Amino acid sequence: MISKTKNKVAYMGPPTSFSNQAALQHFQENADFIPCESIADVFEAVENRTADFGVVPVENSNEGMVSHTLDMFIKSDVKIVSEVFLDIHLNLLSNSEFDEITTVYTIPIAFAQCKEWFRKKLPNVKHIDTYSTAHAAELVSKMENSAAVASSLAAKMYGLKILAGAIEDYAQNTTRFLIISNNISPKTGSSKTSLLFAIKDYAGALYDALKPFSEAKINLSKIESRPNKVQAWEYFFFVDLIGHIDDENVSNAVKQLNEHCDSVKILGSYPYFPAS
Numbered sequence: 001m002i003s004k005t006k007n008k009v010a011y012m013g014p015p016t017s018f019s020n021q022a023a024l025q026h027f028q029e030n031a032d033f034i035p036c037e038s039i040a041d042v043f044e045a046v047e048n049r050t051a052d053f054g055v056v057p058v059e060n061s062n063e064g065m066v067s068h069t070l071d072m073f074i075k076s077d078v079k080i081v082s083e084v085f086l087d088i089h090l091n092l093l094s095n096s097e098f099d100e101i102t103t104v105y106t107i108p109i110a111f112a113q114c115k116e117w118f119r120k121k122l123p124n125v126k127h128i129d130t131y132s133t134a135h136a137a138e139l140v141s142k143m144e145n146s147a148a149v150a151s152s153l154a155a156k157m158y159g160l161k162i163l164a165g166a167i168e169d170y171a172q173n174t175t176r177f178l179i180i181s182n183n184i185s186p187k188t189g190s191s192k193t194s195l196l197f198a199i200k201d202y203a204g205a206l207y208d209a210l211k212p213f214s215e216a217k218i219n220l221s222k223i224e225s226r227p228n229k230v231q232a233w234e235y236f237f238f239v240d241l242i243g244h245i246d247d248e249n250v251s252n253a254v255k256q257l258n259e260h261c262d263s264v265k266i267l268g269s270y271p272y273f274p275a276s
Contacts, residue, residue: 013132
């Protein structure tokens, strides 16, 4: 019997990070997982083919887009092949007691997701950023008078007490992760396409760029701008649309988009599962 080699999957953070949980949700146990210290490291692992796939956070339901991920797509040629939605529940973890906490560690977006809780419960603690929630838990496991904002799985792994559970400000707290690869995703019955473009510099350029999608009745489910780091006051636009790049109406709209842009990059077409 010939054994099939497992895919190698890169993700951000140590085991139990939310990126790790998203990777496990998508690939189950049918992969060898590679922890990375940053989003850039995940992209690099895929680009260099030390990983077959990467898992990166792109959007939180309450805090919006993850800018570093968007910036990486500007300079990378990897493709999006799938997406994963993970419910996020944040907890305050520590070796110390609640009234002994002077410093809290976690990633910036996690602080943002529970800023009201901290304002009411721990308004005077010092906040220190880490590269992942799991890394914060790992650090705090070796400290006194410190706490981490992380998952309950991280509490178990690093032997920490949960001083307060579900401290996120909104119960509906979901993060969208993208699965990236050097390959493309096969066409399915229902697809989403992501692309980025830089418009030409003239009045009405963005309207002209998006008009073909409206005329073709293509649903643009997301549009986000990011500054061009090379040219001040110029922007890249990221778009998610419902449909596959090989669909005739999508393909024609993208061709017309090119007429109004300095550059257009197709980031990938991948399976789309509408919310029920």
